[in-house]
Amino acid sequence: MNMDSETxxxxxxxxxxxxxIIKDCLRAFWVGGLICTFAEGLLHIYKMxxxxxxxxxxxxxxxLIFLAALLTGFGIFDxxxxxxxxxxxxxxxxxxxxxxxxxxxxxxxGLVMGVGAQMFTIAGPVIVYGVLTSVIYGVIYWLxxxxx
Amino acid sequence: xxxLRLNHAPSIVGYAAVVGGKEHEGPLGADFDLHDDSGKFGMxxxxxxxxxxxxxxxxxxxxxGELSYQSIDAIFAGDLMNQCTGSAxxxxxxxxxxxxxxxxCSTFAEATMLSSLMINAGYFRKCAAVSSSHFCSAERQFxxxxxxxxxxxxxxxxxxxxxxxxxxxxxxxxPYVTEVMPGIIVDKGIxxxxxxxxxxxxxxxxxxxxxxxxxxxxxDDFDLILTGDLGLEGLSITRTLMKNEGxxxxxxxxxxxxxxxxxxxxxxxxxxxxxxCSASVICGHILKRFAKGELKNVLYLATGALMSPNSxxxxxxxxxxxxxxxxxxxxxx
Amino acid sequence: MEWIGDLIxxxxxxxxxxxxxxxxxDKTSMTPARILVLYVSLGVFLTAxxxxxxxxxxxxxxxxxxxxxxxxxxxxxxxxxxxxxxxxGALTGGLTGTxxxxxxxxxxxxxxxxxxxxxxxx
Numbered sequence: 243m244n245m246d247s248e249t250x251x252x253x254x255x256x257x258x259x260x261x262x263i264i265k266d267c268l269r270a271f272w273v274g275g276l277i278c279t280f281a282e283g284l285l286h287i288y289k290m291x292x293x294x295x296x297x298x299x300x301x302x303x304x305x306l307i308f309l310a311a312l313l314t315g316f317g318i319f320d321x322x323x324x325x326x327x328x329x330x331x332x333x334x335x336x337x338x339x340x341x342x343x344x345x346x347x348x349x350x351x352g353l354v355m356g357v358g359a360q361m362f363t364i365a366g367p368v369i370v371y372g373v374l375t376s377v378i379y380g381v382i383y384w385l386x387x388x389x390x
Numbered sequence: 391x392x393x394l395r396l397n398h399a400p401s402i403v404g405y406a407a408v409v410g411g412k413e414h415e416g417p418l419g420a421d422f423d424l425h426d427d428s429g430k431f432g433m434x435x436x437x438x439x440x441x442x443x444x445x446x447x448x449x450x451x452x453x454x455g456e457l458s459y460q461s462i463d464a465i466f467a468g469d470l471m472n473q474c475t476g477s478a479x480x481x482x483x484x485x486x487x488x489x490x491x492x493x494x495c496s497t498f499a500e501a502t503m504l505s506s507l508m509i510n511a512g513y514f515r516k517c518a519a520v521s522s523s524h525f526c527s528a529e530r531q532f533x534x535x536x537x538x539x540x541x542x543x544x545x546x547x548x549x550x551x552x553x554x555x556x557x558x559x560x561x562x563x564x565p566y567v568t569e570v571m572p573g574i575i576v577d578k579g580i581x582x583x584x585x586x587x588x589x590x591x592x593x594x595x596x597x598x599x600x601x602x603x604x605x606x607x608x609x610d611d612f613d614l615i616l617t618g619d620l621g622l623e624g625l626s627i628t629r630t631l632m633k634n635e636g637x638x639x640x641x642x643x644x645x646x647x648x649x650x651x652x653x654x655x656x657x658x659x660x661x662x663x664x665x666x667c668s669a670s671v672i673c674g675h676i677l678k679r680f681a682k683g684e685l686k687n688v689l690y691l692a693t694g695a696l697m698s699p700n701s702x703x704x705x706x707x708x709x710x711x712x713x714x715x716x717x718x719x720x721x722x723x
Numbered sequence: 724m725e726w727i728g729d730l731i732x733x734x735x736x737x738x739x740x741x742x743x744x745x746x747x748x749d750k751t752s753m754t755p756a757r758i759l760v761l762y763v764s765l766g767v768f769l770t771a772x773x774x775x776x777x778x779x780x781x782x783x784x785x786x787x788x789x790x791x792x793x794x795x796x797x798x799x800x801x802x803x804x805x806x807x808x809x810x811x812g813a814l815t816g817g818l819t820g821t822x823x824x825x826x827x828x829x830x831x832x833x834x835x836x837x838x839x840x841x842x843x844x845x
Binding site for chain 1: 434435436530536538544578588599627631
């Protein structure tokens with residue numbers, strides 16, 4: 243086949259079927275939006291139960307994480323995610339699924355090197371980069387305070 | 391000359407295919423010898439399930455060919471798992487000389503080719519070619535955990551839960567492996583794991599054009615030209631580019647990855663892949679059609695994508711390979 | 724009925740943040756892990772430059788539930804800790820602010836890993 247790599251790459255890229263972006267976005271919008279609405283509703287309920295603002299705000303993501311991990315265990319989360327895409331990935335539910343799914347899968351490699359180590363294969367980078375950027379921000383914020 | 395003509399063409403005397411639930415639901419479901427809808431095959435890990443599938447496939451192939459395991463001189467086998475453990479554990483109990491192969495999805499053709507060459511050369515009388523893949527073990531190794539929520543790209547393929555085994559013998563009444571042609575590693579710069587069809591198609595085109603050029607044959611000389619698992623995208627690339635080379639594949643060409651699943655209803659996007667995909671289609675479906683006399687002359691061209699999870703993370707391109715096996719009902723066909 | 728307005732705002736803002744990620748998934752070859760890393764870092768950055776806090780007070784959980792909100796909690800935690808403890812707060816604040824979520828994710832993932840086994844996809 244006398245086609246060079248560049249031409250071939252362009253040829254395959256141009257002909258490959260594209261993701262149905264409008265449909266994907268609509269689904270991500272309503273599912274993602276609904277999860278956030280559910281969270282907001284929970285917050286109101288927790289506050290009605292005379293919880294302090296701070297505790298309620300902490301308990302909302304914890305509830306979502308619990309539910310996402312539970313649905314992951316039952317094997318339902320991935321079915322929803324196949325439909326919703328970023329709608330379940332981006333809310334904290336995606337983070338919980340990213341931790342629970344390798345933990346469940348890698349139980350066969352034992353509780354330490356399987357569950358313990360593999361839990362962070364997907365979610366680890368989120369914590370690493372989140373902490374990294376927040377420390378950098380903290381140092382800059384401190385410097386601004388000292389100088390200014 | 392890359393085409394190797396087998397003067398003492400070995401005969402395929404036993405064959406069997408074992409599949410999971412999704413494959414059994416597919417259009418070829420009734421052709422497979424054994425299936426387990428749960429994909430577990432009675433085992434507690436997916437890796438063991440895959441090994442068990444190989445063991446079952448080879449046992450079934452032996453019994454269908456009315457052969458005892460002692461009659462086998464050597465086994466050529468492979469799978470997708472790290473260090474080919476699927477084959478090593480699955481074939482342990484046969485206690486036979488064993489050659490572990492890695493050719494990704496091309497493994498079954500590689501195993502069949504090497505078995506045929508060894509028999510043709512007179513070193514062995516009977517050899518077994520076995521390969522397998524399991525959706526769950528492959529997904530864990532190459533993509534994401536099973537329960538991970540993600541969307542698959544439209545060009546992505548589905549790793550088949552399947553295993554196929556064939557017994558090749560110096561004597562028998564066919565069908566025969568009359569020609570083989572080892573593939574060359576071809577890399578045209580594709581690095582998208584979700585478009586493996588595009589990564590492997592250049593290898594298929596290279597092997598096919600070289601075969602037609604050397605032998606002077608034409609696509610229409612065959613009842614069927616069957617690529618391993620290029621899927622819908624790879625098949626259509628191959629068809630288009632082969633036409634540019636002057637070979638019209640329209641009438642005789644199909645792909646194992648497409649045959650295995652009903653595309654629209656089963657949501658497998660571009661079709662099946664994995665070492666077990668073409669193995670099960672050949673050993674379940676194609677060889678049965680030979681036995682019924684529906685097929686007499688088939689070019690089987692298994693394609694493999696030779697990347698690893700680490701090479702992908704490093705952004706390396708995906709090299710492809712395509713091994714050709716010519717199966718004919720005539721010993722000198 | 725102020726809370727109905729809160730729910731609608733959470734729906735719209737949360738939904739739009741997800742759509743932005745979906746466009747990235749479909750239009751670029753970014754893997755989900757990269758998108759999550761981008762979002763959490765973006766959350767810290769937007770909070771640092773003071774853009775995100777107003778969105779949180781407008782949309783509530785619509786802004787805090789997406790992973791950008793995780794970055795927001797990290798940054799807010801750091802800010803509070805630096806105010807109270809000085810430079811050492813840069814190291815202690817982030818994880819303090821997000822401790823509940825991370826501990827919950829570890830705990831529940833572990834418990835469910837003990838109970839469940841992976842299913843082959845349909």
